Amino acid sequence: MSISSFTFVSPSLYSELSSICLALQLIYPPRRFVHSVGFNCPEFSADPRKFGGQARSMAAVVGEKKNKKVDVFNTEEDLAVSLARYTADLSDKFTKERGSFTVVLSGGSLIQSLRKLVEPPYIDSIEWSKWHVFWVDERVVPKDHADSNYKLAFDGFLRQVPILPGNVYAINDALSAEDAAEDYETCLKHLVHCKVLDAAGNGFPKFDLMLLGMGPDGHVASLFPGHPLVKENEKWVTFIKDSPKPPPERITFTFPVINSSAYIALVVCGADTAEPVHKALRGSDDFDKLPVEMVSPEVELTWFLDKAAATKL
Numbered sequence: 001m002s003i004s005s006f007t008f009v010s011p012s013l014y015s016e017l018s019s020i021c022l023a024l025q026l027i028y029p030p031r032r033f034v035h036s037v038g039f040n041c042p043e044f045s046a047d048p049r050k051f052g053g054q055a056r057s058m059a060a061v062v063g064e065k066k067n068k069k070v071d072v073f074n075t076e077e078d079l080a081v082s083l084a085r086y087t088a089d090l091s092d093k094f095t096k097e098r099g100s101f102t103v104v105l106s107g108g109s110l111i112q113s114l115r116k117l118v119e120p121p122y123i124d125s126i127e128w129s130k131w132h133v134f135w136v137d138e139r140v141v142p143k144d145h146a147d148s149n150y151k152l153a154f155d156g157f158l159r160q161v162p163i164l165p166g167n168v169y170a171i172n173d174a175l176s177a178e179d180a181a182e183d184y185e186t187c188l189k190h191l192v193h194c195k196v197l198d199a200a201g202n203g204f205p206k207f208d209l210m211l212l213g214m215g216p217d218g219h220v221a222s223l224f225p226g227h228p229l230v231k232e233n234e235k236w237v238t239f240i241k242d243s244p245k246p247p248p249e250r251i252t253f254t255f256p257v258i259n260s261s262a263y264i265a266l267v268v269c270g271a272d273t274a275e276p277v278h279k280a281l282r283g284s285d286d287f288d289k290l291p292v293e294m295v296s297p298e299v300e301l302t303w304f305l306d307k308a309a310a311t312k313l
């Protein structure tokens, strides 16, 4: 499906179309289909700036009773603006409902896409003291090492916001990969016991929001294509010592934990990710699914794509 079939709709038309689309799905229940509800919006294509410069489109992928939304943005800047609003809205939702917000960060390019959160209005409107921050994966290196996801998040985001230090759960970087994974899992189990973290019905922790990136090979967290860890279904946190992407030693959440999240944002930019994005959203007959195809949260998965990542849709 060409990008034009994920053409851009104005935000107001977007919401009307999504209800039409969902109504249609009630009449014609899909097994699994990608349903583009984008229509050419002449005024938009003439002058996208009229719609705040944000280009959005929506394809509701409904399959296995999980709602997935796909937003494609003209630029990474537009994506960052939308991701900040999405995150701030969920922060408001959960801090109002429960008095806290549990959010899981990835490393890599995701942190850069969170930059709008540390600007007005969000820097002042978000109740940062209610945030609890975790990592979906971490490299087994010192926290001040250039490869550390903690360092990346601290330098690029955390040091600019007043999150309580005790609410930032970094791994113990003095431990081996095995011990760091066990230590992090023990920490999560303690937080579920103390009700800082919700528990899903399946017994796994239920984070409010998981912010995932995806590599060009379709890996998410430190779960890589064809690696046995993608099948781990008992541990909450496991470890890898032969990561195909350096550094070799990492710890990572497993898919039962990732998929027990209430909300997942999959933030994917760049032309080198277009193939796995196509595979994940258009489906494939390949027996071996990519890790990104295994992401299926309890409530809602939203893809945040820039145009380059969406070129093969």
Ligand SMILES: O=C1O[C@H](COP(=O)(O)O)[C@@H](O)[C@H](O)[C@H]1O
Binding pocket: 105, 106, 107, 108, 109, 110, 137, 138, 139, 149, 212, 213, 214, 215, 216, 219, 220, 221, 222, 245
């Ligand atoms: O190594 C990692 O890679 C993935 C993807 O990173 P990206 O820069 O390609 O978006 C990242 O999500 C993960 O946290 C990190 O450890």
